[in-house]
Amino acid sequence: MKPFTTLDALAVPLDRANVDTDAIIPKQFLKSIKRSGFGPNLFDEWRYLDHGEPGQECSGRPKNPDFVLNKARYQGAQILLTRDNFGCGSSREHAPWALEDYGFRVLIGTSFADIFFNNCFKNGVLPIVLPAAQVDELFRRCEAAEGYRLVVDLAAQTVTRPDGTTVTFDVDPFRKECLLNGWDDIGLTLRHADKIRAFEEKRRAEHPYYFA
Amino acid sequence: MEAQTLYEKLWSSHVVHQEADGTALIYIDRHLVHEVTSPQAFEGLKLAGRKPWRVSSIVATADHNTPTDHWERGIEDPVSRQQVETLDANIREVGALAYFPFRDSRQGIVHVIGPENGVTLPGMTVVCGDSHTSTHGAFACLAHGIGTSEVEHVMATQCLLQKKSKTMLVKVDGKLGRGVYAKDIALAVIGRIGTAGGTGYAIEFGGSAIRALTMEGRMTLCNMAIEAGARAGLVGVDDITVDYLRDKAFAPKGELFDKAAAYWRTLKSDDGARFDRVVELDAAEILPQVTWGTSPEMVETVAGRVPDPARISDPVKREGVERALKYMGLAPDTPISEIPVDQVFIGSCTNSRIEDLREAAAVAKGRKKAASVKRVLVVPGSGLVKQQAETEGLDKIFIEAGFEWREPGCSMCLAMNADRLEPGEHCASTSNRNFEGRQGAGGRTHLVSPAMAAAAAVSGRFVDVRELS
Numbered sequence: 001m002k003p004f005t006t007l008d009a010l011a012v013p014l015d016r017a018n019v020d021t022d023a024i025i026p027k028q029f030l031k032s033i034k035r036s037g038f039g040p041n042l043f044d045e046w047r048y049l050d051h052g053e054p055g056q057e058c059s060g061r062p063k064n065p066d067f068v069l070n071k072a073r074y075q076g077a078q079i080l081l082t083r084d085n086f087g088c089g090s091s092r093e094h095a096p097w098a099l100e101d102y103g104f105r106v107l108i109g110t111s112f113a114d115i116f117f118n119n120c121f122k123n124g125v126l127p128i129v130l131p132a133a134q135v136d137e138l139f140r141r142c143e144a145a146e147g148y149r150l151v152v153d154l155a156a157q158t159v160t161r162p163d164g165t166t167v168t169f170d171v172d173p174f175r176k177e178c179l180l181n182g183w184d185d186i187g188l189t190l191r192h193a194d195k196i197r198a199f200e201e202k203r204r205a206e207h208p209y210y211f212a
Numbered sequence: 213m214e215a216q217t218l219y220e221k222l223w224s225s226h227v228v229h230q231e232a233d234g235t236a237l238i239y240i241d242r243h244l245v246h247e248v249t250s251p252q253a254f255e256g257l258k259l260a261g262r263k264p265w266r267v268s269s270i271v272a273t274a275d276h277n278t279p280t281d282h283w284e285r286g287i288e289d290p291v292s293r294q295q296v297e298t299l300d301a302n303i304r305e306v307g308a309l310a311y312f313p314f315r316d317s318r319q320g321i322v323h324v325i326g327p328e329n330g331v332t333l334p335g336m337t338v339v340c341g342d343s344h345t346s347t348h349g350a351f352a353c354l355a356h357g358i359g360t361s362e363v364e365h366v367m368a369t370q371c372l373l374q375k376k377s378k379t380m381l382v383k384v385d386g387k388l389g390r391g392v393y394a395k396d397i398a399l400a401v402i403g404r405i406g407t408a409g410g411t412g413y414a415i416e417f418g419g420s421a422i423r424a425l426t427m428e429g430r431m432t433l434c435n436m437a438i439e440a441g442a443r444a445g446l447v448g449v450d451d452i453t454v455d456y457l458r459d460k461a462f463a464p465k466g467e468l469f470d471k472a473a474a475y476w477r478t479l480k481s482d483d484g485a486r487f488d489r490v491v492e493l494d495a496a497e498i499l500p501q502v503t504w505g506t507s508p509e510m511v512e513t514v515a516g517r518v519p520d521p522a523r524i525s526d527p528v529k530r531e532g533v534e535r536a537l538k539y540m541g542l543a544p545d546t547p548i549s550e551i552p553v554d555q556v557f558i559g560s561c562t563n564s565r566i567e568d569l570r571e572a573a574a575v576a577k578g579r580k581k582a583a584s585v586k587r588v589l590v591v592p593g594s595g596l597v598k599q600q601a602e603t604e605g606l607d608k609i610f611i612e613a614g615f616e617w618r619e620p621g622c623s624m625c626l627a628m629n630a631d632r633l634e635p636g637e638h639c640a641s642t643s644n645r646n647f648e649g650r651q652g653a654g655g656r657t658h659l660v661s662p663a664m665a666a667a668a669a670v671s672g673r674f675v676d677v678r679e680l681s
């Protein structure tokens with residue numbers, strides 16, 4: 001996994017609540033057996049005017065000019081501002097894969113769905129939860145000023161706005177450590193292999209029917 | 213000892229190791245695998261030169277991409293076929309406790325085959341790369357959906373990194389009225405707490421109305437817990453649970469069953485256990501539910517009307533309702549009973565078990581599909597459900613009513629196979645998600661119970677199923 005330390009990047013506001021993973025990456029793209037290349041199909045149904053299929057070249061497809069990601073001023077954005085319950089629905093990790101492949105490294109919103117939230121950390125994408133008033137404010141400023149950039153510092157747990165003001169955010173210490181170092185979860189867990197084996201043996205003795 | 217909730221019991225019996233911040237390594241008893249979320253995990257495992265920790269924890273099936281008719285032709289869509297064949301090859305190479313491949317007589321939706329084969333047992337931790345894994349919580353399992361990285365993690369380590377959830381009790385007391393089912397409870401709960409209401413919680417369903425539900429009904433309810441934002445749903449063990457599991461293929465037998473059952477019966481919340489949040493509903497007040505929008509919380513009773521955004525003061529909410537009504541092609545204040553139905557889908561891991569099919573058949577019996585309804589698909593959840601339904605003659609009832617009787621699979625729940633809606637079509641669906649495009653690009657989904665779906669099929673619009681019987 002790519003480590004995440006700091007990011008100074010353009011933000012783009014996606015002003016919708018309950019954005020589900022079907023919207024983030026429609027189901028036809030789930031047929032892929034790879035984990036990369038989903039970026040061009042991120043928000044496919046909102047982003048393009050035609051229907052997208054896997055394996056299709058996207059550069060020539062008609063774009064929806066009203067969709068925020070297609071606006072010239074937001075090209076190159078790496079921070080996505082979101083509303084309530086972003087990432088609800090299916091557990092597909094294709095959603096964070098698509099966001100990451102498109103270039104997003106940070107999501108800022110009021111709440112994220114559990115499984116999606118978890119999946120982001122596994123893919124070097126940092127989801128940041130802020131109070132509603134602060135998210136509102138970011139939306140307002142980002143929409144008002146072209147070229148609105150934020151600086152995110154994971155070690156310090158801060159988001160710094162263009163005017164120099166800073167807000168802090170919470171993150172689980174364990175997740176933070178993993179993300180800062182780009183650690184692979186599996187490697188970390190296997191350090192406890194003896195403990196796992198011991199647990200397993202005890203459980204097998206007590207509840208053999210779970211091991212049939 | 214302090215009174216414990218069921219969730220706390222399940223959690224504490226699976227902690228292998230705990231980090232200082234509370235992140236815990238949780239041991240996983242059962243790993244259900246399907247073709248969509250596993251290929252990248254198997255590949256990752258192979259690339260890292262790792263072997264699965266415990267192959268006997270794996271039970272696999274192909275369900276999302278499989279067609280529901282003309283099985284003799286195989287899978288015609290090459291991309292779908294490749295995904296299913298990739299699973300075949302991975303299981304051949306790695307192994308599993310059981311694999312129910314495409315066309316196997318026990319193949320079916322992963323959340324239907326687990327319980328009916330007894331591979332889901334009370335007290336287990338159950339994971340699957342699929343959000344509706346919450347279904348298995350009906351058996352007092354700690355069961356939840358995981359992403360593909362976690363699928364790989366569980367394969368490699370038999371553990372999952374987890375933080376403890378908060379607990380919510382949804383208590384439904386009283387008696388459900390005629391024509392009201394577990395699906396209506398689920399939608400009523402989501403209508404009450406919202407799709408993010410359960411975020412961060414494990415929801416336990418309790419109360420006399422839940423105790424009265426069959427295992428099928430409890431699975432329907434836990435299945436939809438994720439639609440309320442909760443990763444896990446739970447119901448405590450009682451006689452109904454134990455009786456269901458007796459004689460299931462992979463459940464323990466004889467003395468071992470009795471020993472297991474004695475332990476399973478302790479798997480319920482203690483009297484006086486404290487929950488972080490309690491939500492109470494009166495079963496008698498729940499009416500048949502129909503969703504009108506693009507999120508399961510956009511739900512009304514069949515006697516209701518779709519909302520008028522002009523009457524909503526919160527601007528974010530108002531915009532959400534406006535957008536949903538536009539997508540659904542509905543004018544503000546339209547009575548639910550005036551929404552025309554183009555297709556009907558009876559199936560999915562929410563409502564494709566034998567009891568669901570019985571409820572739909574009871575309404576379809578002696579009636580005919582309305583002429584205005586283009587197609588009614590009845591898709592059993594598994595090969596075993598299909599066989600049972602045919603033994604009971606339900607297939608004939610459906611076929612006589614002009615419904616289509618199909619092979620098992622996910623089908624039009626998410627339309628990864630050929631079963632899908634055309635743009636603009638309204639569908640009465642027993643599935644769990646009414647998101648934009650879920651059942652086909654531009655398709656408009658209305659979530660209902662199996663009985664309500666059958667009633668819509670014979671009426672061409674949403675009608676109160678109680679008026680038909």
Ligand code: SF4
Nearest residue numbers: 344560561622625626
């Ligand atoms: S039936 Fe639908 S919700 Fe259930 S596993 Fe299949 S696609 Fe997912």
